[in-house]
Amino acid sequence: xxxxxxxxxxxxxxxxxxxxxxxxxxxxxxxxxxxxxxxxxxxxxxxxxxxxxxxxxxxxxxxxxxxxxxxxxxxxxxxxxxxxxxxxxxxxxxxxxxxxxxxxxxxxxxxxxxxxxxxxxxxxx
Amino acid sequence: xxxxxxxxxxxxxxxxxxxxxxxxxxxxxxxxxxxxxxxxxxxxxxxxxxxxxxxxxxxxxxxxxxxxxxxxxxxxxxxxxxxxxxxxxxxxxxxxxxxxxxxxxxxxxxxxxxxxxxxxxxxxx
Amino acid sequence: xxxxxxxxxxxxxxxxxxxxxxxxxxxxxxxxxxxxxxxxxxxxxxxxxxxxxxxxxxxxxxxxxxxxxxxxxxxxxxxxxxxxxxxxxxxxxxxxxxxxxxxxxxxxxxxxxxxxxxxxxxxxx
Amino acid sequence: xxxxxxxxxxxxxxxxxxxxxxxxxxxxxxxxxxxxxxxxxxxxxxxxxxxxxxxxxxxxxxxxxxxxxxxxxxxxxxxxxxxxxxxxxxxxxxxxxxxxxxxxxxxxxxxxxxxxxxxxxxxxx
DNA sequence: GTGGTCTAGACCACG
DNA sequence: GTGGTCTAGACCACC
Numbered sequence: 001x002x003x004x005x006x007x008x009x010x011x012x013x014x015x016x017x018x019x020x021x022x023x024x025x026x027x028x029x030x031x032x033x034x035x036x037x038x039x040x041x042x043x044x045x046x047x048x049x050x051x052x053x054x055x056x057x058x059x060x061x062x063x064x065x066x067x068x069x070x071x072x073x074x075x076x077x078x079x080x081x082x083x084x085x086x087x088x089x090x091x092x093x094x095x096x097x098x099x100x101x102x103x104x105x106x107x108x109x110x111x112x113x114x115x116x117x118x119x120x121x122x123x124x125x
Numbered sequence: 126x127x128x129x130x131x132x133x134x135x136x137x138x139x140x141x142x143x144x145x146x147x148x149x150x151x152x153x154x155x156x157x158x159x160x161x162x163x164x165x166x167x168x169x170x171x172x173x174x175x176x177x178x179x180x181x182x183x184x185x186x187x188x189x190x191x192x193x194x195x196x197x198x199x200x201x202x203x204x205x206x207x208x209x210x211x212x213x214x215x216x217x218x219x220x221x222x223x224x225x226x227x228x229x230x231x232x233x234x235x236x237x238x239x240x241x242x243x244x245x246x247x248x249x250x
Numbered sequence: 251x252x253x254x255x256x257x258x259x260x261x262x263x264x265x266x267x268x269x270x271x272x273x274x275x276x277x278x279x280x281x282x283x284x285x286x287x288x289x290x291x292x293x294x295x296x297x298x299x300x301x302x303x304x305x306x307x308x309x310x311x312x313x314x315x316x317x318x319x320x321x322x323x324x325x326x327x328x329x330x331x332x333x334x335x336x337x338x339x340x341x342x343x344x345x346x347x348x349x350x351x352x353x354x355x356x357x358x359x360x361x362x363x364x365x366x367x368x369x370x371x372x373x374x375x
Numbered sequence: 376x377x378x379x380x381x382x383x384x385x386x387x388x389x390x391x392x393x394x395x396x397x398x399x400x401x402x403x404x405x406x407x408x409x410x411x412x413x414x415x416x417x418x419x420x421x422x423x424x425x426x427x428x429x430x431x432x433x434x435x436x437x438x439x440x441x442x443x444x445x446x447x448x449x450x451x452x453x454x455x456x457x458x459x460x461x462x463x464x465x466x467x468x469x470x471x472x473x474x475x476x477x478x479x480x481x482x483x484x485x486x487x488x489x490x491x492x493x494x495x496x497x498x499x500x
Numbered sequence: 501g502t503g504g505t506c507t508a509g510a511c512c513a514c515g
Numbered sequence: 516g517t518g519g520t521c522t523a524g525a526c527c528a529c530c
Contacts, residue, residue: 009513011520018225025229037502048522053504061436066257069503070530087229090222091239097215098243104150104212111240114216118223119233132441134519136514173515259504261529275479298530337479340472341489347465348493354400354462358494364466365486368473384528386505412517423507428519445515445517 001036004045012047016055024064024075025083035065035073062086126161129170137172141180149189149200150208160190160198187211251286254295262297266305274314274325275333285315285323312336376411379420387422391430399439399450400458410440410448437461 002019004012023029038056042049056073059065064079094115101111127144129137148154163181167174181198184190189204219240226236252269254262273279288306292299306323309315314329344365351361377394379387398404413431417424431448434440439454469490476486 013520022225022228025225038504039502050505050523051521054520056503067503068256068530069259069261069528070501071256072502084229084231087226087231088235090226091231091235094219094222094236094239095243097219098240100147100150100243101212101215102244103147104209106209106212106216108240108244110213110216111219111244112237114219115223115233115236115240118220118225119227119236131443131446134444136444138514176515179514263529272475272478275475301530304529334479334481337476337481338485340476341481341485344469344472344486344489345493347469348490350397350400350493351462351465352494353397354459356459356462356466358490360463360466361469361490361494362487364469365473365483365490368470368475369477369483369486388505413519414517425508425520426506429505431518442518443515444513444519447517 002041002045004047013051013055013058016052017058020055020059021064021083021086024079025087027080029075029079031075031077031079033075035075037072127166127170129172138176138180138183141177142183145180145184146189146208146211149204150212152205154200154204156200156202156204158200160200162197252291252295254297263301263305263308266302267308270305270309271314271333271336274329275337277330279325279329281325281327281329283325285309285325287322377416377420379422388426388430388433391427392433395430395434396439396458396461399454400462402455404450404454406450406452406454408450410450412447 001023002016004015006012010018020029020035029035035056036044038049038052041047041052045052056065056067060067060073063076063082065073065075067073098111102108126148127141129140131137135143145154145160154160160181161169163174163177166172166177170177181190181192185192185198188201188207190198190200192198223236227233251273252266254265256262260268270279270285279285285306286294288299288302291297291302295302306315306317310317310323313326313332315323315325317323348361352358376398377391379390381387385393395404395410404410410431411419413424413427416422416427420427431440431442435442435448438451438457440448440450442448473486477483
C-alpha cells in the first residue's frame with residue numbers, strides 16, 4: 001500500500017503524507033475509510049510508530065482525516081475536495097521549473113513532452 | 126545579483142549554486158567572466174564565507190568555473206553546455222509532478238498551460 | 251438526550267458525565283428520576299457499554315445518583331446541590347482565561363460581554 | 376522564562392506553545408527576537424529536545440516564528456497580530472462556560488467577578 | 501485493540 | 516553551534 005524510500009532526502013513521514021494524499025486523490029481511500037493503525041503500518045513498513053504518528057497528525061491538521069481515540073483514524077468527508085485544491089498549487093511548481101528550462105534554452109516541446117509522459121503513464125498502463 | 130531565502134528548506138549554498146547556474150544558462154555569465162569573490166559576496170549577502178566557499182567548490186567540481194588562486198574565479202568555456210545538460214534532469218521533476226496531478230484528476234490542459242506560462246513569461250518580457 | 255462528539259479530545263465518558271450534570275443543574279433531571287439504562291443508552295448512542303458504565307460509576311462516586319440493582323439508577327436528593335457546588339470550580343477557568351486575554355490586550359469589556367452573552371442566551375430563550 | 380507542569384493533563388509541548396504565545400502577546404518577545412534553542416531550553420527545563428521541537432514546529436506552523444536552520448529560530452513580524460486574533464476565539468470559551476454557570480444557577484455577579492479577578496491580577500500587581 | 505505523549509539517544513546537514 | 520529526522524522503547528487514557 002505504501003512505498004518508502006529510506007535514502008532520498010524527503011523524510012519518511014512526508015512520503016507517507018504524499019502517498020496517502022495520492023490514495024485519496026485517486027479514490028482508493030474514500031470518506032469514512034479507516035487508515036491503517038499506527039502500529040500495524042509501523043510493522044508492515046518497518047518504520048517507527050512515532051514517524052507514522054507524525055505523518056498522520058499532519059494529515060489530520062490538513063483536515064484529511066480525524067482520529068477517534070481508541071477506535072482508529074478515518075478519512076473525512078471533504079478529504080477528496082481538499083486534496084484536489086492542494087494539488088492546484090503544484091501547477092505553480094511546474095510553471096517555475098518551466099521558466100528555468102526556458103532560460104536554459106531547453107525546447108518547449110521537451111517540457112510539454114514531460115507533462116504528457118506523466119499523464120500517459122497512468123492512463124496507458 | 127543573488128537573492129537568498131534564509132528560511133526555506135533549500136540550503137543557502139544550494140541557492141547560490143542554482144542561481145549561478147541560471148545566470149550561466151541565461152547568458153548573463155559567460156565564458157571568462159569573473160565570479161564575485163567569496164569575501165565580497167559574503168558581505169553583500171550577509172552569508173557565512175564557508176557557505177559560499179562550499180557553493181563555489183561544488184560549481185568547480187561540476188566544471189562550471191575554475192579558480193585562479195590570487196586572481197579570482199572564472200566561468201569555464203563549456204559551462205553553458207554543461208548547464209544545459211544538467212537542466213534536462215528537471216524534466217523528470219515535471220513528469221513526476223504531472224503524474225500526481227493526473228492521479229488527482231487535474232485536467233491535462235491545466236498542466237500544459239502551466240508549462241506554456243513558464244515559457245511565455247520569459248519570452249514576452 | 252445526549253450529544254456525543256467522537257473526535258474531540260474530551261473522552262466520551264466525560265461528555266456523558268458533563269451532560270448529565272448539566273441536565274441536573276438545569277432541573278431537567280430531578281431527585282428520583284431514573285437515568286437511562288446502560289444497555290439502552292449504549293444502543294441509542296452507539297457507544298460501548300463499558301464507557302457508559304464508567305460514566306455512571308463516576309456519577310455515583312460523586313453522589314449524584316445511586317443504582318438499585320435490578321431496578322435502575324436514580325438521581326439522588328442532593329444531586330442538584332452537589333452539582334451547584336461543583337460548578338463553582340469553573341469560575342477558576344474563567345479567571346484563568348481572563349488572565350490570558352488581559353495579557354493579550356483584549357479589552358475587559360469584551361470579556362465581560364462574553365459572560366453576559368452566556369447568561370443572556372439562556373435567560374432569553 | 377517557562378513554567379512546566381508535568382502532572383496536569385495538558386501536554387508539555389502545549390504548555391510551551393501557550394506560554395510562548397503569551398510572551399508574544401505581552402510584548403516580552405518581539406519581532407526578530409530569537410527563541411531559546413531547542414537544546415538550551417531542553418536542558419533548562421529538563422525536557423526532552425523532541426518535545427520542544429514539537430512545540431516550536433507548531434508555533435512555526437501558526438506563523439509565529441520561522442527557523443533558519445543552523446542559525447536559530449526567530450519571532451516573525453506579524454506574530455503579535457496573529458496571537459491577538461487567536462485570543463479572540465477564547466471569548467467563545469468564556470461564553471460557553473457562562474452558559475453552563477447560568478444553567479446551574481450560579482449568580483451572574485460571580486462570573487463577572489471571576490473575569491475582573493483575571494484582569495485585576497495583572498493590572499494591580 | 502486504538503491514539504497520544506514523552507524520554508533517551510543517535511545521526512545528518514547546515515552555518 | 517543550530518534545526519530536522521529517526522529509532523527504540525516506555526507509559527497513559529480510552530474503547
